[in-house]
Amino acid sequence: xxxxEKGVLAxxxxxSGAGKGTIVSKLINNYDxxxxxxxxxxxxxxxxxxxxxxxxxxxxxxxxKMIEQDELxxxxxxxxxYYGTPKAFVREQIAAGKDVILEIDVQGAxxxxxxxxxxxxxxxxxxxxxxxxxxxxxxxxxxxEQIQGRxxxxxxxxxxxxxxxxxxxxxxxxxGTRKLHDLIQAVHCRPSMKKAFISDIRAQLDxxxxx
Ligand code: 5GP
Numbered sequence: 001x002x003x004x005e006k007g008v009l010a011x012x013x014x015x016s017g018a019g020k021g022t023i024v025s026k027l028i029n030n031y032d033x034x035x036x037x038x039x040x041x042x043x044x045x046x047x048x049x050x051x052x053x054x055x056x057x058x059x060x061x062x063x064x065k066m067i068e069q070d071e072l073x074x075x076x077x078x079x080x081x082y083y084g085t086p087k088a089f090v091r092e093q094i095a096a097g098k099d100v101i102l103e104i105d106v107q108g109a110x111x112x113x114x115x116x117x118x119x120x121x122x123x124x125x126x127x128x129x130x131x132x133x134x135x136x137x138x139x140x141x142x143x144x145e146q147i148q149g150r151x152x153x154x155x156x157x158x159x160x161x162x163x164x165x166x167x168x169x170x171x172x173x174x175x176g177t178r179k180l181h182d183l184i185q186a187v188h189c190r191p192s193m194k195k196a197f198i199s200d201i202r203a204q205l206d207x208x209x210x211x
Contacts, residue, residue, distance in 0.1 A: 004097050005194075005196070007096070008094075008120055008184050008187045009090060009112075010100070010121075010187070011112055012104075013104060013121070013164070014125055015154040015158075017126075017132050017139070017150060018124045019124065019135070020124040023170065023177045024180075026173060026174075026177040027177050027180055027181060031181055033097070033098060034098065035099070035101070036100075036101050037089065037100050037101065038052065039055055039084060040056040040058050040072070040083070040085075040086050041056070041058065041083045041084075042057075042058055043083075045057055063082045063084070071086060071088065074104070074107075074111035075108075076107060076108060085108070099184050106160045110163060121164040122180065123167050123168065124170055126170060133151065136151075168180060
C-alpha cells in the first residue's frame with residue numbers, strides 16, 4: 001500500500017531585493033503541492049487584508065499566550081508588534097502532504113531550525129552585490145539612505161549564510177523558481193522522508209526470502 005508522504009518545511013530567506021518574494025509566489029502559483037505559511041501578528045489588518053489569508057490577527061494577550069504555550073516555531077517584534085509562525089497551521093499542511101514555504105528573516109530561520117531539525121533552509125541571493133544595488137536602485141521607490149540601510153542589513157545577514165542548507169543564486173526569476181522547486185523535491189528523497197518506503201522495501205525483501 002502506498003503511504004501518503006508528509007510535506008517538507010522550507011524556509012526561504014535572503015537579502016532584500018534578491019527577488020525572493022517573486023520566486024516564492026511563482027513557486028506557489030506554478031507548481032502543485034505548495035502552501036505558504038500564514039504568520040500570526042498583533043498588528044491591525046491593512047486595507048484589503050483578510051484574517052487567515054494574509055495573517056492570523058491576534059490580540060496582544062492572545063499572542064503572549066501563544067508564546068507561553070510554545071505554539072510558535074519562532075517570533076519577533078517589529079515596531080511594537082509581534083509576528084510569529086504558528087505551529088498548528090504548518091503541521092496541518094505538512095500532514096496533508098503539502099510542502100510549506102516560510103519567507104522569513106535570518107533570525108527567525110535559525111530559531112526554527114532549533115525547533116524543527118528537518119527544516120530546509122534556503123538563502124536567496126543575487127549573483128553579486130553590484131547586482132543587488134542595481135536591483136534596489138532600479139525599483140526607484142527608495143531614497144539613497146533607505147538603500148544604504150538595506151545594504152547594511154545585508155551585511156549583517158551575510159554573517160549567517162553558512163548556517164543555511166543551500167545558497168540559491170538567482171540570475172533570473174524563472175530559473176530561480178525551478179531551482180527552488182528542485183531543492184525542495186530533493187529533500188523528499190532524504191531517508192528521513194522515506195521511512196515508510198524503506199520499511200516497506202525491507203518487508204518485501206523479507207517476503208521474497210521467505211518464498
Ligand atoms: P508587515 O507588517 O509589513 O506585514 O511585516 C513587517 C515585518 O514582519 C516584515 O519584515 C515581515 O517579513 C516580518 N514578518 C512577517 N511575518 C513574520 C513571522 O512570522 N516571523 C517573523 N520573525 N517575522 C515576520
